[in-house]
Amino acid sequence: MKSIWLSATALVLSGTAALSEEVRVYNWSDYIEESLLDKFEQETGIDLIYDVFDSNEVLETKLLAGSSGYDVVVPTGSFMERQIQAGVFQKLDYDKLPNAQYLWDLIKDRTAKYDPDNAYSVNYMWGTTGLGVNLPKVKEVLGEDAPINSLDLVFDPANMEKLASCGVMFLDAPDEVVPAALTYLGEDPNTQDTDTIARIEEVIAPVRPYISKFHSSEYINALANGEICVALGWSGDILQARDRAAEADNGVEIIYTAPKEGALMWFDQMAIPADAPNPEAAHKFLNFMMDPENIAAASNYIYYANGNLASQELLAEDVIGDSAIYPDAESLNNLYTKSAYEPKTQRFVTRLWTKLKSGV
Amino acid sequence: MNPRRLTLILVPYLWLLALFLVPFLIVLKISLSDTAIAIPPYIPKLDLSTGWHGITAFFADLDFENFVFLAEDDLYWKSYLSSLRIASISTLLTLLVGYPIAYGIAQAPEEWRPTLLMLVILPFWTSFLIRVYSWIGIISNEGLLNQALISSGLIAEPIQIMNTTQAVYLGIVYTYLPFMILPIYSALDKMDVSLTEAAIDLGCSRRQAFWLVILPLSRPGVIAGCFLVFIPALGEFVIPSLLGGSDTLMIGKVLWEEFFSNRDWPVASAVAVILLGILVLPIMLFQRNQERQQETDR
Numbered sequence: 239m240k241s242i243w244l245s246a247t248a249l250v251l252s253g254t255a256a257l258s259e260e261v262r263v264y265n266w267s268d269y270i271e272e273s274l275l276d277k278f279e280q281e282t283g284i285d286l287i288y289d290v291f292d293s294n295e296v297l298e299t300k301l302l303a304g305s306s307g308y309d310v311v312v313p314t315g316s317f318m319e320r321q322i323q324a325g326v327f328q329k330l331d332y333d334k335l336p337n338a339q340y341l342w343d344l345i346k347d348r349t350a351k352y353d354p355d356n357a358y359s360v361n362y363m364w365g366t367t368g369l370g371v372n373l374p375k376v377k378e379v380l381g382e383d384a385p386i387n388s389l390d391l392v393f394d395p396a397n398m399e400k401l402a403s404c405g406v407m408f409l410d411a412p413d414e415v416v417p418a419a420l421t422y423l424g425e426d427p428n429t430q431d432t433d434t435i436a437r438i439e440e441v442i443a444p445v446r447p448y449i450s451k452f453h454s455s456e457y458i459n460a461l462a463n464g465e466i467c468v469a470l471g472w473s474g475d476i477l478q479a480r481d482r483a484a485e486a487d488n489g490v491e492i493i494y495t496a497p498k499e500g501a502l503m504w505f506d507q508m509a510i511p512a513d514a515p516n517p518e519a520a521h522k523f524l525n526f527m528m529d530p531e532n533i534a535a536a537s538n539y540i541y542y543a544n545g546n547l548a549s550q551e552l553l554a555e556d557v558i559g560d561s562a563i564y565p566d567a568e569s570l571n572n573l574y575t576k577s578a579y580e581p582k583t584q585r586f587v588t589r590l591w592t593k594l595k596s597g598v
Numbered sequence: 599m600n601p602r603r604l605t606l607i608l609v610p611y612l613w614l615l616a617l618f619l620v621p622f623l624i625v626l627k628i629s630l631s632d633t634a635i636a637i638p639p640y641i642p643k644l645d646l647s648t649g650w651h652g653i654t655a656f657f658a659d660l661d662f663e664n665f666v667f668l669a670e671d672d673l674y675w676k677s678y679l680s681s682l683r684i685a686s687i688s689t690l691l692t693l694l695v696g697y698p699i700a701y702g703i704a705q706a707p708e709e710w711r712p713t714l715l716m717l718v719i720l721p722f723w724t725s726f727l728i729r730v731y732s733w734i735g736i737i738s739n740e741g742l743l744n745q746a747l748i749s750s751g752l753i754a755e756p757i758q759i760m761n762t763t764q765a766v767y768l769g770i771v772y773t774y775l776p777f778m779i780l781p782i783y784s785a786l787d788k789m790d791v792s793l794t795e796a797a798i799d800l801g802c803s804r805r806q807a808f809w810l811v812i813l814p815l816s817r818p819g820v821i822a823g824c825f826l827v828f829i830p831a832l833g834e835f836v837i838p839s840l841l842g843g844s845d846t847l848m849i850g851k852v853l854w855e856e857f858f859s860n861r862d863w864p865v866a867s868a869v870a871v872i873l874l875g876i877l878v879l880p881i882m883l884f885q886r887n888q889e890r891q892q893e894t895d896r
Contacts, residue, residue: 295858302861304637324635405739410844412859451761452844465740581633581861588859589673592852595844598676 261519271539315352337528345545359507361545370476402448405466477541503573629867696778704786785819
């Protein structure tokens with residue numbers, strides 16, 4: 239029964255593929271300049287079907303279920319490390335990716351930690367996890383010397399108690415928040431030791447009552463329209479909130495800071511699933527996105543740094559010149575990376591996260 | 599039995615077999631497996647390709663470690679209990695809102711009823727997700743409701759509704775209201791008007807006639823409506839994740855976390871099997887009760 243259905247769908251899919259070629263891309267939400275999608279279709283004549291997600295967990299589950307139907311996906315490096323082991327991806331054919339010559343060695347070296355030799359993936363964007371602050375509101379609540387560039391802002395209960403009145407959101411992603419809390423404790427943010435990880439409860443439990451929600455995408459709008467005044471979130475998302483607020487001209491002024499104690503640096507990588515229906519077109523899409531002009535347009539729009547060195551001279555001044563997006567050499571040293579948790583540690587972290595969020 | 603009759607009886611059973619029993623057995627099978635880093639992320643213990651040997655090996659090797667794991671951590675039973683509570687309270691609230699509406703429609707002039715019923719069904723024309731999402735625009739701190747209340751001077755600070763369990767009740771009542779109204783309406787509509795008239799002629803006040811005659815006769819509609827709301831509300835995931843707070847504990851969210859965050863399909867499947875067990879028991883009891891009642895009615 240099942241195989242009949244599968245072959246029937248396969249027949250339908252191959253039938254449509256013969257009519258017009260398709261490539262299916264699965265990327266993070268709010269993560270591209272949309273005119274690039276039309277440009278790709280015009281240049282290649284391939285129909286681009288673009289779909290979005292807002293958590294690595296959702297992407298990973300689709301990939302592990304198999305036959306996701308996507309040709310290009312964009313997982314974060316630490317998740318990808320494990321997905322490569324599971325055999326989710328196919329090796330890239332660099333002969334079909336001439337634009338790979340423009341990639342930035344500095345980023346390639348760092349992503350090789352997750353994907354040795356970058357055999358399966360190329361970098362799309364990278365960024366940091368840090369603090370989004372509605373400056374006037376936070377100064378009103380905490381005074382002029384509010385610690386806006388320190389984890390004290392969100393992990394010191396005295397500050398959080400006051401901030402609760404104007405709203406605080408955290409990412410609903412233990413992979414991001416746990417390392418931040420460990421950094422605050424002075425521990426290794428990359429530790430796999432469950433006893434050490436358990437100590438983050440000392441940090442998060444006291445401030446938990448003052449956090450209005452854990453969510454990984456709502457904070458963009460919530461920051462922009464003034465519903466919250468502080469978010470622990472992803473750099474570019476917070477900078478997008480800054481721009482939306484500036485456009486709305488609603489008295490909200492957002493800034494992003496990478497905490498001085500150290501911040502997590504992450505890499506979103508473009509990769510091709512092993513069972514991609516159209517790997518040929520997937521390579522074309524990757525090559526298109528590695529064209530310095532295109533990736534620069536994307537960065538200029540979404541305020542994330544990319545791993546393409548040649549694109550840097552095409553970037554707008556408020557992107558390349560902003561140290562929140564492209565940190566200077568010294569700040570780069572203050573950024574740490576994180577590897578995937580082992581299954582046992584992962585279960586412990588998820589359970590601890592549920593406990594911290596819901597009290598059970 | 600003639601073949602036509604047999605086919606007619608077979609159709610619903612085949613339906614149940616293909617859409618309920620087979621998927622359930624697949625989930626049950628996964629719940630007895632071990633996790634792995636692979637596609638799919640578990641090692642199946644039942645290997646049918648080796649025939650009878652595979653089946654005996656499966657039973658020899660059978661363990662319920664995933665179910666034992668669920669029993670050991672209080673997160674799971676607390677989530678089941680919390681889901682049961684939220685589903686029960688929302689069902690009751692939906693009944694309190696839905697019954698008067700159904701009663702009003704049944705009492706309305708004949709020519710109005712199709713229009714009124716249409717209005718009840720109309721929201722289904724918009725996506726469920728969008729309708730739940732739009733509540734965020736109404737009840738958030740910067741939302742329409744709080745803005746209206748603040749500008750009218752009734753309150754100074756916005757009321758926190760968004761991201762609370764109350765918002766989940768609101769979302770469930772709003773979403774499932776038609777499922778409550780329609781069966782109650784159909785029970786009330788079938789009722790003979792002369793029964794109420796007789797009750798009043800025999801000395802009942804209008805209120806007594808309602809409590810003694812109308813309400814008991816509409817009971818099948820009320821029970822059907824309650825089940826249609828309670829069952830989907832128990833496993834609800836979308837409403838608590840959009841409107842609820844991080845501390846709103848529901849089994850649908852726990853299931854999501856096992857499946858997505860832990861990538862532990864076997865434990866997620868075990869959670870789903872128990873959820874089904876919780877749901878199947880009351881449904882069977884309900885059905886037995888109905889049958890017994892029909893027999894006594896004769």
